[in-house]
Amino acid sequence: MTGKPAEKQTYRVEGFTCAGCAAKFEKNVQHLPGVMDAKVNFGAAKITVYGDTSKEAVEKAGAFEGLRLTEDGMRKIQEEKEPFLKRYKHVFISIMFILIAYAIPLTEAANSQLLANLSFGIAIVIGGYRLFETGLKNLFKLEFDMRTLMTIAIIGAAIIGEWGEGAVVVILFAISEVLEAYSMDKARESIRSLMDIAPQQALILRNGTEVKIDAEDIEVGDIMIVKPGQKIAMDGDIIEGASYINQAAITGESVPVRKGKGDEVFAGTLNEEGYVKVLVTKRIEDTTLAKIIHLVEEAQGEKAPSQAFIDVFAKYYTPVIMIIAFLVAIIPPLLFGGEWSVWVYQGLSVLVVGCPCALVISTPVAIVTAIGNAAKNGILIKGGVYLEELGRLKAIAFDKTGTLTKGEPVITDVVTAGEMEERELLTKMAALEYHSQHPLAHAFLKKADEMGLNYKECEVFEFQSHTGKGISGVIDGERYFLGSDDSLNPSSVDMKKLQDEGKTVIVFGTEGRPLAMVAVADEVRETSASIIGELHRMGVEQTVMLTGDHEHTASSIGKQIGVKDIKAGLLPEQKLEFVKRYMQTYGKVAMVGDGINDAPALAASTVGIAMGGAGTDTALETADIALMNDDLKKLPYIIGLSRKTLAIIKQNITFAIGIKLLALLLVIPGWLTLWIAIFADMGATLLVTLNGLRLLRIKDRK
Structure with missing residues (x-):
């Protein structure tokens, strides 16, 4: 062993028909010589292989499903897609033989039933050879998935002489797989369309x-x-x-x-x-678009809690169905004198009804569709778990600067206290700030630029920075101060009025003589108040603003915006402490911040939401969700999308289990047939996939 890391290869996969087949493909690749591990992302239709093996060997492991591999990357590979009729020719040939089989008895030819059964048999072999190949292998390995169940049911139907129904079950199963594959392709289109938007x-x-x-x-x-x-x-x-x-x-x-x-x-x-x-x-490969596509595809591969539960449930559900089918087949004939042919037939029908495909697909189709929809609307959701948690939020904590406000301080008021004109005052202030590194310096320089002041030519000598107080320098032979120095003794009435409005007050003057007061404020985003109001109407119980700013500013901005609670003067670790406290009270809490100084609180919250993901590596990496356009207006949309997704997942699980239970109840009077069984299975699968695709229709209200 050299300790060298395993080689990693990622391929896009064409031809997946169901989640069960994807799991089977993953297991096959994991057992290839030279492969250390393999992970299939069914949502994104990709496989990542760790180890030393060829693309051909990986493709061969998917031969049971006719899978085709293409190189992963941003380049769109122009490949000739296999025509629909050619790809599914076995289905059409099978249907032709079934029609022939039903037509033969009408000719009243000798041995018509034998010929019809022969035709049905050919239809079963042609239409189901790929199904049987996998199903029989699984049966010998005692791996019981839906293909194993279908194989047993169809062979059993042929043994008891139900050739016609066995053939129809093969065809209906093949059609349901085609429709399921089409539905998942439709769900993946949102990400594929992202790949197409950048020119080649x-x-x-x-x-x-x-x-x-x-x-x-x-x-x-x-x-x-x-x-x-x-x-x-x-x-x-x-x-x-x-x-x-x-x-x-x-x-x-x-x-x-x-x-x-x-x-x-x-x-x-x-x-x-x-x-x-x-x-x-x-x-x-490093562009923002490439990162978005990569992260969204990873997110689509992450299992949401409900999907993880369904996977575990399906693992035990399938063997239980097999036991029930076996008991249905033997108990009535053994204990109640029932006819063996009738009850074996009923048992086979139970096997078909029990196929877990609708249950397995119920969650991923909704998760993949919702994450793709969000990505098209400028929102990056990094996993199904965060999508689900969004819909359960009880409280949301907001950073102030750059989240509820624009994060760009501006000068709002200049109150003069002497004979010097405002233009001259601002020129001298801007000249001092031009030498400063203080965060508020930009506000003075921006104001001076807007007014066309020539502050760069105003010479400043003996510039000094006074920690915690401000700055000073000599201009035209006199030392000027700009900051919060109490020795300047400004008008407390004017200062208090400005501070009550949530503004930071900076005093300008010479030693012991104030010349002006300047109010600087971080402007509130125009949409913040309406967004907070909408969140309250949606049922979010608590909204809180967490800020490092002082009490006056925080209180004023908090009242303007309408948050229910305000916590001011906080360091990053104190924000983290408050998020933990709210999680103890409300359970599910989101933190919305800029993804940099709020990183601890974002990481600790149930869902961390970063503002301005476009071009910001930190936001893309630290947050669970990134609002790419730095706009809070997307917040109600993603919460609404999450709630709709949760509702659809619940509906899908209810449909998948409910339809099968109704079909199983038909066993009691002996009315369950293979036809009803396959329609129940196919109907449930179609219902959950089409229901999941409804998430494509949810639009963001601009």
Whole structure:
């Protein structure tokens, strides 16, 4: 042993018909020589193989299902899809022989019943050879899945002379698998459509010449030319030009965003009107779009709690059904004098009814569809467990800065206290802040730029930073102070009024003489109050704002927004403590923050929701859910989507079990037939898949 890590290969899989077949494929690959482990992601239709083996060997392990593999990656592989008629020719040939079998007795030919049974037999062999191949292998290994049950039922039907019903069961089972595969493909389309949005080629400027090259060959540092109406192929920064960029594919925003020099753009977004040059900053596998697709596919492979429960339930359910079928077949003839042929037939029908496919598919089809729908609307949900927990939330904690507010402090008031004009005052303040690293400095510089003040030419000497108090410097021979120095003795009435409005007050003046008071505030997002109100109407019991800001500011903003509780002056570890406390009181608690300084609280909460996932690696990595467009308006939508998903999962489990129980009750009067059994099984499977696909119709209210 060299200790070398196992080689990892990921392939996309075409041809899955059911979750049970995916599990069988995974087990087959795990037993291949040289393979250390293999994981099938049924939701994303992918397999990851750890070890040393070939693509051909992996494909051979899926031969029982006719699976085909393609290389995983962002490049869309143009492969000729096998025509529908060719792929399912065995089903059509089988149907033809069944029709012939039913037509033979009408000819009144000699030995017509024998010929009809022969035709039914051919239909069973042609239509069910793949089913029998797997079913018989499983039977010899004592592995009892739905194919094992179907194989026993069909062979049993032939033994007791029910050739016609056995043949029809084969065909109906094949049709149900085709429909199930189609439904899951439909659910996966949301992620496949994401793969299609980024162009496969881009116009690159190399050595002064424009050349069109494949996206996979573009390097970091290349200059990409994007003309009006073209999609952007790679992540990068605009170095020339400006335009409105439609980012709906990444962030879910319906309104295009203006981008200019220095702004970041993402692969898959649309340049609407301008000519721009973009400096490529990431390779194709590292783009925000690639990360989203990778994380969503991983999420679709994660088992939600309800799915994990169903998997365990199905494990015990199948053997129990086999025992019930066996007892139905032997007890009435042995104890009550029933006819063996009648009750063996009833037992075989119980086996068909007992197929767990509808139950197994009931949860994943809903989870895969919902996660895909959310991704198309600019929300990254990193697993079925978080999707389910969202619908059960009782309390939501919000960070203030950058979540409920814009996170950009602005100057709101300037109260002068001397003869110096406001423009001159602000010029001197901006000149001081130009030398500062304080977070509020940006507000002064932005205000000065808006007013066109020439603060950069205002010379500052002997600049000093006074920890906890502010800054000072000599301008025109006099030392000026800017900060919270009490020695300036400002008007307490004006200061209290501004502080009561939730603003931070900064005093400007010379030694012992205040010249002005400046109020700085972090603006509340326009939508925050309406979103909090909507969450309360949806039944969220508690909303709380957790902030490191002081009490006055927190209280004012909290009242404007309408949160039920406010906790101010908190350090990151204190936010974590409050989240834990709320979880003890309310059970399920979400934390909404920026994914950086709120990381401990995000990690500890039931569901951590990060703002602004687009282009932010920290948000994508630390949170359970990322709102890609930095907009709280998505919060009620995902909670509504989660609740609808939970409702559909419950409906699906009820349908899957309820229909089968009703069919099993027909055993008591002896009315259960193989026809009814297969329709009950196929009907339940179709019902749960179509019900799960209803989640595709849930739209985000923009």
